[in-house]
Amino acid sequence: MQPLLNVDTALADILADMKTLPAETVSLPEAHNRVIAEDIVSPIDLPPFDNSAMDGYAIHFEDSVDADRANPANLSVAMDILAGSAPEGRLELGQAARIMTGAPIPAGATAVIPVEDTDDDWSKGEDSPLPAEVRLYRSLSCGENIRRAGENIEAGATVMAAGAVIGPAEIGMLAGIGCPRVEVIRQPKVVILSSGDELVDIYDELTPGKIRDTNGYTLAGLVRGAGGIPIRLPIAKDTLESIRALYRRALEINPDLLISSAGVSVGAADLVKTVMNELGDIDFWRINMRPGKPLAYGTIQGVPFFGLPGNPVSTMVTFEVLVKPALAKIAGRPFKQQTVKAITAGPMKSDGRRSYNRVILSQEHGRIMARTTGIQSSGALMSMVKADGLAIIPEGITEAPAGSELNVILLRKPDW
Ligand code: AMP
Numbered sequence: 001m002q003p004l005l006n007v008d009t010a011l012a013d014i015l016a017d018m019k020t021l022p023a024e025t026v027s028l029p030e031a032h033n034r035v036i037a038e039d040i041v042s043p044i045d046l047p048p049f050d051n052s053a054m055d056g057y058a059i060h061f062e063d064s065v066d067a068d069r070a071n072p073a074n075l076s077v078a079m080d081i082l083a084g085s086a087p088e089g090r091l092e093l094g095q096a097a098r099i100m101t102g103a104p105i106p107a108g109a110t111a112v113i114p115v116e117d118t119d120d121d122w123s124k125g126e127d128s129p130l131p132a133e134v135r136l137y138r139s140l141s142c143g144e145n146i147r148r149a150g151e152n153i154e155a156g157a158t159v160m161a162a163g164a165v166i167g168p169a170e171i172g173m174l175a176g177i178g179c180p181r182v183e184v185i186r187q188p189k190v191v192i193l194s195s196g197d198e199l200v201d202i203y204d205e206l207t208p209g210k211i212r213d214t215n216g217y218t219l220a221g222l223v224r225g226a227g228g229i230p231i232r233l234p235i236a237k238d239t240l241e242s243i244r245a246l247y248r249r250a251l252e253i254n255p256d257l258l259i260s261s262a263g264v265s266v267g268a269a270d271l272v273k274t275v276m277n278e279l280g281d282i283d284f285w286r287i288n289m290r291p292g293k294p295l296a297y298g299t300i301q302g303v304p305f306f307g308l309p310g311n312p313v314s315t316m317v318t319f320e321v322l323v324k325p326a327l328a329k330i331a332g333r334p335f336k337q338q339t340v341k342a343i344t345a346g347p348m349k350s351d352g353r354r355s356y357n358r359v360i361l362s363q364e365h366g367r368i369m370a371r372t373t374g375i376q377s378s379g380a381l382m383s384m385v386k387a388d389g390l391a392i393i394p395e396g397i398t399e400a401p402a403g404s405e406l407n408v409i410l411l412r413k414p415d416w
C-alpha cells in the first residue's frame with residue numbers, strides 16, 4: 001500500500017503543474033468579475049475639468065470675506081451654468097455664476113457657495129428664474145466645493161494592475177476613462193464527469209437502489225464560484241464502454257480542466273481508473289486527509305485531471321482544499337484560503353489523518369466558537385449545507401478536546 005501523502009505536499013505538486021490561461025478581449029459589460037490581463041493606465045484626468053461639488057453659486061472667494069447673515073455680501077449674477085454645458089467668458093470680481101453639481105467652474109471662479117447659504121430660493125425647481133443679484137450668508141475658503149480636474153485619477157496613473165479582479169468600482173472606472181474593451185484572462189472551461197449505475201439525474205424517477213447525482217451539481221456550483229465555466233455531461237454507467245465514451249466526449253469540448261467524482265476508491269470502481277490510465281497519465285494518490293483519502297490526479301491528453309472521491313462531502317472538501325487553489329491559478333485569480341481561529345465548543349474526533357470537520361461558527365464573549373454540524377459522515381451533504389467552515393484537526397491527533405483552538409476554513413462569510 002502506498003504511504004499517505006501530506007496534504008501540503010500534494011497541493012504544492014498540483015500548483016507547480018498549473019498554468020494560467022492566456023488573455024482574450026471582451027467588451028466592458030462582459031468584463032465584470034473577470035481577471036484583468038493588462039495594466040490599465042488612465043489616458044485622461046478624471047474628472048476632466050474643475051467642476052462644482054454643490055448646487056449653488058460660483059464666486060471669487062475674496063468676495064465672501066466677512067460675509068454672514070447680518071452682513072451678507074452682494075454679488076451680481078452674470079452666468080447660469082448647467083451640468084453638461086461649457087461656460088464661456090470669465091467671472092469677474094463682484095460677480096457670481098449660478099451653477100449646478102457637476103457643471104464646469106467658469107474661468108476666474110475660486111469657490112462655490114451652496115444655495116442654502118444664499119438668499120436664493122430654488123424650491124420652484126427648474127422654473128426658478130435667474131436672479132439679478134445674490135446675497136452670500138457666509139465666507140468661503142479658496143477652492144471650497146470645487147472638485148479639481150484629476151483629483152479622482154490623473155492622466156498616466158494606474159487604474160488597476162494586471163491580475164486584479166474587475167469589481168463594480170473597477171468597471172465604473174474603466175467606463176470613466178473610456179475603455180470599451182479590455183484584455184482579461186480566459187475563463188477555464190471545466191468538464192464535470194459523474195459515473196455510477198446507482199446514479200440518476202434530477203428529472204429521473206428514483207427507483208429502488210438509485211440515488212440522484214448530487215456531485216455534478218455541487219461541482220458545477222464550486223467551479224462557477226471559482227471563476228470557471230462548468231460543463232456537466234450526462235452520467236456514465238459502470239461499464240468500460242460507457243466511461244470511455246464519456247471521457248472521449250469530454251475531450252472533444254477542449255476543456256482546460258477535467259473533474260470527475262467517484263470511481264477512485266478501492267473496489268469495484270476500478271473501471272474509471274482503467275479508462276483514466278488508458279487515456280492519460282494518472283497518479284493515484286492516497287492523501288492524509290479526512291474526508292477524501294483516495295484521489296486521482298494527472299493529465300489526460302494534456303488536460304489536467306482530478307478524480308475526486310465520490311462521497312458528496314469528500315468531493316466538496318477535496319475540491320475546497322486541492323482543486324480550488326489549482327483552478328484559481330489556471331484562471332489567474334488571486335487566491336488565499338480564508339481561515340479563522342476558533343475554539344471548539346465540544347470534543348472533536350479524528351482518526352489521525354488531517355481532518356476537515358464541518359462546523360457552525362458563532363461569536364461568544366469576543367471569541368469565535370466552533371460547534372459540529374452533527375453527523376460527520378462523508379455521505380451526509382447536509383453537514384455542508386449547515387457548515388460555516390471546516391475545522392482542521394492536524395494530522396497525528398485523534399481528539400481535539402473542548403476548548404482547543406483550531407484553524408477553520410471559512411466556507412461562507414459568518415453573519416456577525
Ligand atoms: P464510488 O467511488 O463510486 O464507490 O462512490 C462512493 C460513494 O459516492 C457511493 O456511495 C456513491 O453512490 C457516491 N457517489 C458517487 N458519485 C456520486 C454522485 N455523482 N452524486 C452523489 N453521490 C455519488
Ligand code: MG
Pocket residue numbers: 195196197262263269310
Ligand atoms: Mg461508483
